Amino acid sequence: MNYRIQMAGLLTVLAALLTVESAHAVDPAVLAAQQKRIDVVAKVAPSVCAIFPPGGGGGGSGVIISPDGYALTNFHVTRGAGIFMKCGLNDGIMYDAVIVGIDPTGDVALIKLLGRNDFPSAPMGDSDKLKVGDWSYAMGNPFLLATDFQPTVTYGIISGVHRYQYPAGTFLEYTDCIQVDTSINPGNSGGPLFNDDGELVGINGRGSFEKRGRVNSGAGYAISINQIKYFMGHLRSGRVVDHATLGATVATEADGSVVVGSILEESEAYRRGLRIDDEIVAFAGRPVRSVNQFKNILGIYPKGWKLPLVYRHEGEAQRVLVRLRALHRKSEITPKKKGGPRPQPPGKKPGDKKPGDKKPDGKKPVPIPGHPMVKKPAVPEKYKHMHIPKEGFANYYFNQLEQERTLKGLKQLGDFSSATGPWVLSGKTDRGLDYELAIADAGIGMNLGPRSFLQELDGADPIDEPPGSGGLLFAMHHLKLLLTSGGKNFTEFYYLGTEPFDGGSEQVDVIVAVLTGAESRWYFNPKNGALLGFDTRLADDADECEIRFGKLVEFEGRKLPSELKVSRGGEAYVTLKIEQATLTESPKKNDKK
Amino acid sequence: MKIIFVARMLLAVAMLTAAPRMLAAQSAGETIKSVMPRMVKIFGAGGIRQLHAYGTGTLVSAEGHIITVWSHVLDTDEVTVVLANGRRLEAKVLGAEPQLDLAVIKLQEDDLDLPFFDLANATSASPGTRILGFSNMFKVATGDEPVSVLHGVISARTRLTARRGAYQVPYDGDVYVVDAITNNPGAGGGIITSVDGKLLGMIGKELRNAESNTWINYAVPIPEIRKVVGEIISGQYVREEKSDEEDNPERYNPFDFGLVMIPDVLYRTPAYITSVVPNTAADEAGIQPDDLIVFANDELIQSNRMLKRELGRLEGGDTLRIIVKRGATLVTLEFPVQKKPGS
Numbered sequence: 001m002n003y004r005i006q007m008a009g010l011l012t013v014l015a016a017l018l019t020v021e022s023a024h025a026v027d028p029a030v031l032a033a034q035q036k037r038i039d040v041v042a043k044v045a046p047s048v049c050a051i052f053p054p055g056g057g058g059g060g061s062g063v064i065i066s067p068d069g070y071a072l073t074n075f076h077v078t079r080g081a082g083i084f085m086k087c088g089l090n091d092g093i094m095y096d097a098v099i100v101g102i103d104p105t106g107d108v109a110l111i112k113l114l115g116r117n118d119f120p121s122a123p124m125g126d127s128d129k130l131k132v133g134d135w136s137y138a139m140g141n142p143f144l145l146a147t148d149f150q151p152t153v154t155y156g157i158i159s160g161v162h163r164y165q166y167p168a169g170t171f172l173e174y175t176d177c178i179q180v181d182t183s184i185n186p187g188n189s190g191g192p193l194f195n196d197d198g199e200l201v202g203i204n205g206r207g208s209f210e211k212r213g214r215v216n217s218g219a220g221y222a223i224s225i226n227q228i229k230y231f232m233g234h235l236r237s238g239r240v241v242d243h244a245t246l247g248a249t250v251a252t253e254a255d256g257s258v259v260v261g262s263i264l265e266e267s268e269a270y271r272r273g274l275r276i277d278d279e280i281v282a283f284a285g286r287p288v289r290s291v292n293q294f295k296n297i298l299g300i301y302p303k304g305w306k307l308p309l310v311y312r313h314e315g316e317a318q319r320v321l322v323r324l325r326a327l328h329r330k331s332e333i334t335p336k337k338k339g340g341p342r343p344q345p346p347g348k349k350p351g352d353k354k355p356g357d358k359k360p361d362g363k364k365p366v367p368i369p370g371h372p373m374v375k376k377p378a379v380p381e382k383y384k385h386m387h388i389p390k391e392g393f394a395n396y397y398f399n400q401l402e403q404e405r406t407l408k409g410l411k412q413l414g415d416f417s418s419a420t421g422p423w424v425l426s427g428k429t430d431r432g433l434d435y436e437l438a439i440a441d442a443g444i445g446m447n448l449g450p451r452s453f454l455q456e457l458d459g460a461d462p463i464d465e466p467p468g469s470g471g472l473l474f475a476m477h478h479l480k481l482l483l484t485s486g487g488k489n490f491t492e493f494y495y496l497g498t499e500p501f502d503g504g505s506e507q508v509d510v511i512v513a514v515l516t517g518a519e520s521r522w523y524f525n526p527k528n529g530a531l532l533g534f535d536t537r538l539a540d541d542a543d544e545c546e547i548r549f550g551k552l553v554e555f556e557g558r559k560l561p562s563e564l565k566v567s568r569g570g571e572a573y574v575t576l577k578i579e580q581a582t583l584t585e586s587p588k589k590n591d592k593k
Numbered sequence: 594m595k596i597i598f599v600a601r602m603l604l605a606v607a608m609l610t611a612a613p614r615m616l617a618a619q620s621a622g623e624t625i626k627s628v629m630p631r632m633v634k635i636f637g638a639g640g641i642r643q644l645h646a647y648g649t650g651t652l653v654s655a656e657g658h659i660i661t662v663w664s665h666v667l668d669t670d671e672v673t674v675v676l677a678n679g680r681r682l683e684a685k686v687l688g689a690e691p692q693l694d695l696a697v698i699k700l701q702e703d704d705l706d707l708p709f710f711d712l713a714n715a716t717s718a719s720p721g722t723r724i725l726g727f728s729n730m731f732k733v734a735t736g737d738e739p740v741s742v743l744h745g746v747i748s749a750r751t752r753l754t755a756r757r758g759a760y761q762v763p764y765d766g767d768v769y770v771v772d773a774i775t776n777n778p779g780a781g782g783g784i785i786t787s788v789d790g791k792l793l794g795m796i797g798k799e800l801r802n803a804e805s806n807t808w809i810n811y812a813v814p815i816p817e818i819r820k821v822v823g824e825i826i827s828g829q830y831v832r833e834e835k836s837d838e839e840d841n842p843e844r845y846n847p848f849d850f851g852l853v854m855i856p857d858v859l860y861r862t863p864a865y866i867t868s869v870v871p872n873t874a875a876d877e878a879g880i881q882p883d884d885l886i887v888f889a890n891d892e893l894i895q896s897n898r899m900l901k902r903e904l905g906r907l908e909g910g911d912t913l914r915i916i917v918k919r920g921a922t923l924v925t926l927e928f929p930v931q932k933k934p935g936s
Contacts, residue, residue, distance in 0.1 A: 132742050133621045133725075157621075159741040163733055179733060181743040181773065208731040210778050211799070212808055218743055218774030219731055252736070256679060290679065290736035 040137065040198040041153055046120035048151040048192060049113070050088040050141040051097070053081040061140030061151070061191030062087065062111065063200060064121045069095075069113035070236070072228060073190030074205045075102050076172065078109040083387050083395070084379050087113050088149030089120075096380050098387055101235035102394045104333050105243040106299075107172045107205050108228055109190075109394075110235035114383055122192060125199025127224035130178060134158045138182045138204050138220070140191025151191070156182030164292040164299075165206070165221055171333075173243070175299025177221045178202045184220025193222040201225050227300035233498025233507065234302050238398030240333050241497070242303040244324030250280055250294050258288050260311075264325075266541035271569065272320035274311055281317060282310040303327060305499050321503050321570055323544075330392060393494075402495035406509045407486060409529025414558035416483040421584030423480055425560075430575035437473075437576070439480050444473040448574075462518045462538045470545030470568040471518065475536035478513060478520040479547075490515045501532065502548075508532060533565075543569040555581040621744070624725060624790035629739045630677045630708040633659055634729045635684075635698075635782065638669035641923070644893075649728040649740060649783040650674065650698065651795065652709040657682070657700030658826050660818070661782030662798050663689040665893050667696055674700060676707070679737030688825035690832065692763045694781075694797055695818050697825040710784075712822060715792040715815035718769070722747045726775040726812075728783025728796055740783065745773025745810075747793075755800035755809060758891050759911060762800055768811040769794050775810045776800070785812045843905040845930065850904075850913070851875040854897050861896040866917075878928040884917035909933060 051073055052059040060077030064070070071087070078085070078099055087097045100110040113119055130136075136158055139151040146152060160179035167173035178193065184207050193202035202222030209217055234241040247267025248260050258280045263270050280288045284307045288294045301307060303326040310319050379387070390396035422440035429435055433449035443456040446466065453466045455473035462474040487493030492514035498507040501523055509524040520536040533548035550563035555578075564576045619627075631652045639646030648666045650659035659674065661667070672684045682700045689696040718724075726743040734740050749770045755762045771785060775796050783796040794812030802809050824830035847854050851873020855865045864886040869876045886894050889903040890913060907913060909932030916925050 131622060132739065133625045157742065157744045159743060160733060160739065162738070164735075165733075179741060181741075208733070208777070210731070216774070218777060219733060219741060290738075292735055292738065 036196075037155070040194070040196070041139075044122050044137075044192070044194055044198045044200075045090050045139065045151050045153070047122040048090065048139045049095075049097075050144075050146055050149045050151070051077055051081060051111075051190060052086045052088070054084055054086055059141060059144050060187060060189040061204075063139075063192035063203070064089075064113060064119050065124065065200065066121050067119050068117050069097075069115075069119045070100065071097065071111050071113055072192075072203050073109050073111060074203065075104050075107045075109045076205070077190040078102065078111065084383065085111065087111075088146075090148075090150045092148055094149075096383055098383060099394050100398045101238050101241060103231055103235060103241045103243075104171045105167075105173055105327060106223060106227065106231065107174070108203060108223060108231065108235065110232075112398075114386070122194070122200040123198070124225055124229070125195050125197070125201045127178060127201040127226045130158050130161050130195065130201060132158050132160060135196045136178075136180055136182050136201070137194040137198075138180065138184055138188055138191060138222075139194065140188040140204065142183070142185035142187040144187050152188075154183040154188075156180055159219065162293070162296055163221065164296050168206070172206070173299060174206065174221050174223060176224055176227060176296040178224055180220045180222060181218050182220060183216040184222075185216050186214055188220075203228065224300070230300055230305075231302055231497075233509070234496070236398060237402055237495045237497045238393050238395045239494070239497070240392055240394055242333055243299060243327040244301050244303045244305065245327050246283075246298060246309075246322065247325050248274060250288075250291055252291050256289065258291060258294055267325055268541075268543070269309065269320075269322045271543060272309070272322055273313060273318055274309070274320075274322075275313060279312040280309070281312055282308075284308065298324075302497065302499070304496070306503065307500075308503055399495050402509075403487070403493075403511065406495055406511055406524050406529070409524045409531055410483065410486075412530060412559065413483065413552070416558060416583070417485070418585050419558070419583040420484050420586040423584065424582045425576070425578050425580070427577040427579030429577070435576060437476060439476050444477050446473060462516060464538060464542075468568065469566060469573050470543050471536055471538040472545050472547075472566055472573070474518055474538060475520065475534070475545045475547055478515065478518070478536055479534065481515070482513060482520075482522065487511075487513060496521065498526065545573075550577075553578070556583065558583065619789040621725060621788050624786060624788060625742055627790055628725070628727055628784075628786060631710055632677060632727050632729075632740045632783070634675040634732075634734060634740065635659075635661055635666060636673040636675070637666040637671070639666055645732070645778045647729065647732045647779045648781055649730075649779060649796070651782065651784050652707050653697075653712055653822065654709050654826065655706050657684075657702065657705045657707060658687070658709075658822075659684065659698045659700070659782075660795060660822055661696055661698060662694050662795075663691050663696040664694075664781060664798060667698065668893060668895070672698060674698070675736065677737065677739065688830050690818075690821050690825075690830075693766075693813070693818055693821060694762070694764055695795075695813075695821060697822055710792050712792070712815055712819045715819065716787075717750075717814055717816060718747055718787055718791075718793050720747050720749050722793075723788045724769075724771060724773070724785045724793065725788060726771065726773050726780075726783060726785045726796060728775065728777070728780035730775075730777035730780040730783075732779050743773040743775055744788075745771045745775070748772050750814075753800075753811065754803040755811075756803045756806075757798065757800055760906060761803065764797075764813070766817050767814055768797070769814060771810050771812065773810060775812065776808065843901075844933070845904045845907045846901060847904060849933070850928070852880065854900070857897040859896075862898070864894050864897050864900045874928045874931065878915075878926045879924075880915070880917065880926055881919065884919050884924070886915055887918050887923070888914075888916035890914050 047064045049062045051062045062071045062073035083099050085097050087095045095113045095115055097111045097113045100112050102109045138154045142152050159181045163177050163179045165174035184204050188204045191204050192200050193204050195201045202224055204222045206221050208219040246269050248263040248269055250258050251261040253259055260276050260278045283297050286297050306321050306323045309322045386397050388396040424438050426436040436447045438445045446453045455465050464471050465473045481489050490513040496510040496512045499510055501508040509526050511522040513520045518538045520534050522534045523532045535544040535546045537544040546567045548565040549561035552559040553562045560581050566573045633650040635648040635650045650661040653660050667686050674682050674684045682702050684698040684700050687697045687699045723746055727740050729740045747769050753768045776799050780796050781798045785793050794814045796812045851870035852875050853868045855867050866884045868882050869880050892903050894900045907930045911930040913930050914927045916923055
């Protein structure tokens, strides 16, 4: 008996010692890791926002990426919130925010918080560097728990990278996305995924749910930040942006190779020689080994980007640059007017469930009782001017801002506004031929060596003149219009966004101008604003006339490129060296002279 | 004096346990790299209703023996296995032990030399151990994409009391209960390992706790299945038939509901209905002659015998949900199971 008590006493002492011992024996590495987590959360939490519709009810998350207040979230969060929304930061303050651009296919929206120029912003990381097993933080407002807008933090690992998740309906396709076991729940939508160093690597958007209800079941998905980087210029344009297709479908062969199963004859890929049964070797610089991989690569690029494609045709590898086609028709991605029914994917009834069905396909999280639901005016008077509706745009106001910024670059060339009379450019071609190019209101004429070419205006259709150039004469008409009157005389004129230039890795600013069915893309160096060249295509499915500028030389107080390199379908057509340029002032002035 | 001695002892013990951990520690990243080539994706039967047609498997021999869960996915002549490098191979079921929810399948390809887990090296672990879970849950990965990885901690090692649909799960041995959401659709046949890469258990089917009705996340410790796997591979395995009494209480038979089945003449006589007795539960539910019963309460019915067994397990007050194939369509019919008089 006595012995037993002694034993019990000894055990108690032992237990006490063990506790003391273990309290002191915490591995310094564990403490350091804990401190790092605390530091990372403290550093990035101020950039995380809780997004609410102006009238309350539901909500999602977002993350600020620039001091002037641009923030990323999910399209499906903004779709429920409207044009102006409220964003709570962890300083406890609710800010107004306005929609900028949307990507319904990629489920991304860019918004802008208003009222400050020193917002805390999250640094961007490189999502391609993530490895399975890396730690990650998801932050946001799951279940709308934070009444003080302090973000909820969940912590987990990367479960998979370069994942492909089928569209929920016709949109919300997650390509090349990041899979995490970090808890992602309703309300987390649109919030940031951070890597272990607190760099923004993704936007959390959905999860795999089946039988356990719409809560985390161990598989959450984030849109990679690298995809969003490709779309950033487009999103800042205020447009409804679209994803791309090659114009061909691919299938996996028994030997594992990926081959073309069908191809649109109107596609640029077809014009560059791609045919059925050709093997896709690499795309956008990444090797293609499976259909999903091909979809992954394709899915992260905006419509209209020109990307390198390597394919094998009859045993021979071909390397070409291909401009990608739109994935959707314009009417498919333009959001319906307010009050109209939400677009339902064809063949899918509301409430349809399928295995692996994904989180919020636009459904607002259930409003949680006890949260303030104060009715406020939907449009703050102060910021009313910051939304301009226009078809094809989420907010045309931001397109105007980007147009102004980009067109400033034209000022380097001088003032062409009075030079609306005929222009005559002349000199020699790279092959030593004499040429003379006259651009007037009635038409554009060109003498090239012994031959003459004419593009009539005044209602005439744009034609491929000189033949095989892709429409050089009509392109020069566009150039004159841009230089003399900016966007005024085009039927459509807008800032497109950014895209790589001639297969390089640097992105340039792009302005699009449309006139009588012909479309020009103007490329500006984003650093110094210089106009680098332009592409003009006469019809949707025609190869472009590509014109690149040489260094600038001065002609009578105005600057023009010393040479115009003209090519089509990637092949050089002619280089025009401008030796003389006569730009006549407006006809009226001429008459007076 | 005594206390100081004890403290010293404890310090020594602490250092001893800490030291090897530091030496042996393989990082999670290294573990993931070494485990991935040993995991396979399995594609087979299913794809209708909530029955997924995919699963996960783990290579346990260089020649292509794979352990997975015994499920409807394997109930087909053509089971396709996709290796980590994307290679697609056919596999055959070598043997199964439904009591353990275990099946061993074998790749139908000679001269394979694949990376595998030697089950002899599997260890056990105690609650608190950090683990990684590997599986192709939700069929997230296809082709050469690696399966999904989750992280968590062993919460408990305990006996399993779980239900699948209305039925008690036959396996009632030890399991690891984990705090990661490991047991998702298609995850069965995946594994959990310690963070430094030691094989601990095989992830089981999706099951609910028999008492709380909540989904449970668990894995069957490898030592529980090791012997049977070895016997199936070597061809020595003989299933111990449990007495029919326990397995089939025979509480109900088809005729109790008004179903007249075609005579049970084959080993697997298809469960065709010859006639329906008027004014019975089956008649009122709209069951028709020539219907083929394919599911009863979410269990795949392959034969008359299986139907008998499923019906035998019903209890008064249950709902019987039958899916019949009528012509080219599947029709779902439901009716309550009446209490038998005298029971």
